[in-house]
Amino acid sequence: MEHNAFPDSPPLPQRDAALFLDLDGTLLEIAPRPDAVVVPPQLPPLLARLSAGLGGAVAIVTGRGLEVARALTRGGLAGTPPIAFAAEHGTIIDASALPGAAIPPMPPPPFPPEAWRAAAEAFVEARPGLLLEEKKHGFVLHFRAVPERGEETAAFLHGLAAGSEFQVLPAHAAAELRPRATDKGVAVSWLMRHPPFAGRVPIFIGDDVTDEFGIEACKALGGTGYRIPRDFPGPAAVLHWLGRIAERMPA
Template sequence: MSFDTLPPPPPLSQLCEAGQVALFLDFDGTLIEIASGPDAIDVPDNLPDRFDILAARLEGRLALVSGRGLDNIHRHIGALTIARAGSHGADRVLADGSVLGEHAQPLMPQVIEALADLAEEYGALLERKAHGAALHYRSNPESGEAIGVAAAAIASENGLVVKRGKCVAELVRPGADKGGAVAAFMKVAPFAGSTPIFIGDDVTDEDGFIAAEKLGGFGIAVGERASQNARYHLPLVKDVHAWLNL
């Protein structure tokens, strides 16, 4: 549905009064503004401390679910004491630091080499992650279609899948999606038995919306991109912060 046809979500306090709520939050474009490159982001002050306060309100039922690698998130905002999933949900860690599920595997060297050649050909930025790799082409958006086709070919040759986002194409292993992360967290304490709410702005967040809906919750789309699976909408990053009372 178009963003302008979705209503704003009920206040978080009202939802919490009705029952136990679990929040799953995307990072880029949801909690922080989209930047010209993955390392150009402006992170709000004391974000980990704000997460801790929100997690306490939710009795621990808070998780960050990002396309970024967990090591990248740590580099930008420091150590976190909430549940988190990186690399589009492939790398999952509980609040106490224990790994949820199997350890995610890195991409093969030949894939990284092929993506590096593709980045050079189209003037894209190659972001190497512990469990994936992404090509950012915000500086040359016209190359998006060609990069997408070439990335899909590399993925097909190596048993991988492509995740598309705002001026980014990323190769990950099959099953690495945000919906899978939501489903995995919802099977364990303290998330089990609660109502999941996924908040995100990009195409890859649709998997999170779908998973939340299947588990009795819903998705909240952020920004102007039309969403087929969200139930509610928040216009801007600052509106997300206000709704969360971060």
Template sequence: MPPLPLIEPHTALFLDFDGTLADLAPRPDLVQVEPELVGTLRALHTCLDGALAIVSGRPVAELDHFLYPLRLPAAGIHGAELRHDGERIVVPPAPGIGPLLPRLEALVRRHPGLQLEYKSVAVAIHYRQVPELEPLVRAAVADVLRDAVGLEGLPGKMVIEIKPAGVDKGGAIAAFMRVPPFAGRMPLFAGDDVTDEAGFVVVRELGGVGLLVGQRATAASLSVAGPAALRSWLHRSAHALTLRLASRDAAPDATRGQPLITPTLREDSL
């Protein structure tokens, strides 16, 4: 793939969380956030005039916890939750998963290596600690969904999620791109999982860029080796954008508002 350019001021930036901003952990609650990351995301949010959103399978409340004190625009549970303005979380009506839980909980009790993750309108079964149980988990999810209406299974990295049908990260990104401050910008979405492919497709359709964190077949047009490389790119981009913004603000009044003439910045080392 071609070298990865640093983020430009006209970008609408969308970032997955697990496996992208943060390294994967044996359990979702054990994820650690690099100390510098919060400051970098704050700087990018400022330099992009607010056009930065986290697009994740986690609930928005969990994203706020890990990125405290930031309250960024966010799509949680693959877009079932949306927050545009930093305050109100919009959760559309969704089918209840309550009737499915007893059978899933019984499965987890029989196989202690499995973990059930409860979300507001979804539930996920993680098998990272027992990967050999993938066929069993897939069969169990298919079985509980056989008579369910309005729900679907979404496989990911060592996890299968049961969520509202028709909700995905592509739809969440498209919704953001219809409103300020995202509208009219070039979308860039970074993600690592197969659950991010819908987002890669949408940003491509909108003339933007998909950035895969990792290596596999993908609809993304660029890639980096892993979360550490992605974070390095974000740090460098935030630094370059901050310098550009400071240079603009320090320019004489006669030149303010004029585009800066700067060389194209590229991150060739990633």
């Protein structure tokens, strides 16, 4: 008999599902610093098995940069699992690890001015405890160590983005500056236009306000979405749920 350690988890999907999964706070526990997250050893092989059972229709949709997302899902394995990536909140689409997939990139988003990056560096340097996380098409200011700086940090980024092609979104003890034209919902919709995702029932799992875009896109496409802590108590429950899906697939 199948053991379910989290009996209140959502029902398991059918084999025509497409999975869109956030990383931090969803598959990985939140850490004090972005570079301090711990990858559960079962995650990389689990992603590979899910991809095999769902015809490759598994994507990591994350605010992380592409290379970081690849490394986190690879763990100690030699290669990246055969999955797709929508990195930097969908700004960067990559399906190079999916054999035979031909998913084109989305229209190129803008880059933030170098003067903004320099201003962010100076802002952080003058305020011990803040952390700057660089991305290709934006950056994040983390204030987990100094939560009293949160309002000031968000105001600084809003000042940079005012009247531009960029926006500021809140995250876990952080504020992120990124292009307006893309979000996780746009990324899901783009991936769902192309094999191996096209024609499947999309399911999004996330934990943050930015994941709501992905959840709403899945609902609009006839699927659904789940969010921590509303539907799962935490990443351990998500991994257990995904493991139950994998157990039902042919070896």
